[in-house]
Amino acid sequence: MNRLLTYYQKELSFLKQHGKIFASRYPKIARRLGIVEGETEDPHISRLIESFALLTSRIHQRLDDDMPELVNDLLAVLAPQLIKPLPSICIVMVEPDPIHSGLTGKNTLATDTALFFRHSTPVPYQFQTVYPVTLLPIYLKDALLHYNGDALNWSLKLSFQVWSGATINNDTIRIYLNGPDNAVNIIYTFLCSEIESLILNQEGKSSLLSPTDIKPVGFSKKESLLIKEPKISPVHNLLIDYFWFPQKFHFIDIQLPSNFCVKNNGLFEIKITFHNNQLTENLGKITEIINSDFFRLHCTPAINLFSIRAEPFILEDTKAEYPVIPDTRHQSQLEVWSVQKVSVQRKVNNSVQQFDIMPLLERHTDNSADENPGLYWQSFRRENLMPKGLEKKQYIAFSEQPNREVSSAPEVVTVNALCTNQYLPSKTQYFGNPDGDFDTDAPVASLKITALTHPTPPVEPASKNSVRWRFLSQFSLSHQLLDGDEGVKKLKEILTLYNFNNRSSNSHLVSLIQTLDYRPITARLISNDPHSLARGIDVIITFKHDAIKEPEYYMLCCLLDHLLALYAPVNSFTRLTTCIAHEDQTRRVWPIRAARISWL
Structure with a gap:
């Protein structure tokens, strides 16, 4: 009844x-009506x-107990x-010290390694790595983009030296x-699609590698920023990653051969020769900026997310909701992004x-009475008008089971x-410290961690009205097939929906999609395995002629290749x-990509 009194006072007010x-x-x-000035x-x-x-007030309490903040809760489950x-995000480079790190072979910094901002602040800014970082005891000595007048082609030479x-x-070098x-x-387009030959020169010996030994990074599920x-x-x-922080895709992996081994100050060189076509004229425009600083080792995106145990509180019958406070001393420097666990x-x-x-709106296991506290939680974000401006806080509310023992x-x-x-990270001017911007508690000594890009400002969610429209657009598009005359329009709507920064370059690139056609095909998922025969969909996307002038054209095609594969039906594939x-x-015919859903 105490909770009902709270609701009653709120409704009466x-x-x-x-x-x-x-x-x-x-x-x-x-x-x-007998009402004068509200009385x-x-x-x-x-x-x-x-x-x-x-x-x-009884209706309000019942709604809060069963389905609080209906629209937000639906979005929290279906489209969070x-x-x-x-959050704020940047690219960081990890440089182990050749003398003091003690590194004689590869070592790996795991995903989610904590990075702490070195400059003194009331609350240290904390980031986490998104990719695992394989630390290799090598230098990138030189990088040269060169035009061979005799062979009439361009080549890129990357020279390395072992410590x-x-x-x-036979490791993978991530650049x-x-x-x-x-x-x-x-450069990304040429490295991923226009290689004529790939040669590894090692101590006077040359090995011919496959162009497929260079692979793009960032498209797998485990490499998502969120x-x-x-x-x-x-x-x-x-889609979020591509339109939010495309730099996360500016990585390539070079796989060294299985018999590769270089020791103690040894040198090796990777020479990449490119096809000669209408795109090669672009290489001449960037020759002067291609050097060893352009290709960086031991890098990863880092995101301003970190785990914390919020201030505990006592359940009270008189309260319908509770603010989630990470730290009472520094409330203005910390914001709750999501609630992970409640006990x-x-x-x-x-x-x-x-x-x-x-959580209230997730599947629950049938716990025994001894293990079930008789409570479910739901969290929501609310904006409060404060003297210093609009304050955004995370709140948590609880629903009780009818037979809960108090x-x-x-x-x-x-x-x-x-x-x-x-x-705060995006506003600070202290990045670029010669001794490094971050510290870490990783088990490797003498690491210098530098931010190669300034942390981005956080991207706030759309207004409530915009969210509703995006919600409707999201689910109306998600349940339609990209076929027929409307296929191009639907595809453009999907891409535009996630261009939340409203970048004109993205909008222009999406507008260059001209036609989308499809046809059913039958092919082998594994080229040398006749038992892998399956039925799939061949998707043909044609761009307007102006796309040939866009350097980002190939990156968008990579996105569409992986995106359409995620829409493939069960036991099928896309090409x-x-x-x-x-x-x-x-x-360009892209590789066959099997559906994300497991084969039956």
Whole structure:
């Protein structure tokens, strides 16, 4: 009943406030109702208003117990990417010291390695790595983009040297393309699609590698920037990453051969010769900026997300909701991004026991009565008007089971949350420290960690009205097939929906998609296995002729290749063909990609 009293007071206050507004707008009608400036002297009307407040408070409480904040909760389960802010993010480079790190072979920094901002702040900015970083004891000595006038082709030479006393074997070298977007997209296109030959020179010996030994990075599910939010589907993760932070795709992996081994100051060189076509004229425009600084080793995206245990609180019958406070001392520097786990501690038989509380709108296991606290939680983000401006806070509310046993002792709730530092990392001017920008507790000594790009400002979710429209668009498009005359329009709508930064370059690139056709095909998923025969879909996308001038054209095709594969039906596959209108030499048949759903 104490909770009902809280709802009753809220509803009664609402009726009085809006009664006052109604009386000021329509004074004649208000006087007939016995209302003057929101108050009434007639006890019968007063009792009627109070009775109505009691009735609506019961309805409000019932809705909160069963389906609180309906639209937001639906979005939180079905499309959380539409209601969550996108945190600050940057590219960091990890440089082990050749002398003091003790690195003689490869070592790996795992995904989610914590990075702590070195400059003194009230609350240290904390990031986490998105990709695993394989530390190799090598230098990139030189990089040269060269035009061979005799052979009439362009080539790229990457020269490496192994550290003194170290060894490198058949490892994968991951390289980040660090430069202006246009130059990066040009080199990326040639490295991933225009290789004529790939040669490894090692101590006077040459080995011919396959062009497929160079692979793009960032398109797999485990490489998503928001992998910590499992409710976001791989389709939407891919779209978010591309339009939010495309630099995460500016990585390539070079696989060294199985018999490769270089030791102790040894040298080796990778020479990449490119096809000679109409795209090669772009290479001449970027020759001067291609050097060893353009190709960076040991890099990864890092995102401003970190786990924290919020301040505990005691459950009270008089409260309908509770703010999730990461740290009472630094509330303005920390913001809760999502609630990960909720538990309650209570005294049972002279001992303190802890029980996990399950989310309200997720599938629940049938826990035994001894393990089930009789509670479910739901969290929501709310904006509050404060003297210093608009404050956004995460709140948590609880729903009780009808047969829940109420403990006479206090019940203490603890919340594990993912937090961000809001806009603070993007506003600081202290990045670029010669001694490194971040520290880490990784088990490798003498690491210098530098931010190659300045942390981006967080991207706030759309307004409530925009969210509703995006919600409707999301699900109307997700349940339609990209076929027929409307196929291009639907595909463009899907891509435009995620261009939340409204970047004109993205909008222009999407507008260059001209036609989309498809046809059923039968092919082998494994070329040399006749038992892998399956039926799939051949998708042909044609771009307008102006696309040939766009350096980002190939990157968009990569996105579409992986995106359409995620839409493939069960036990099927997709094969994408892309081309530019009136340019037959741009026709490219992409590899067969099996559906994400497991084969039956």
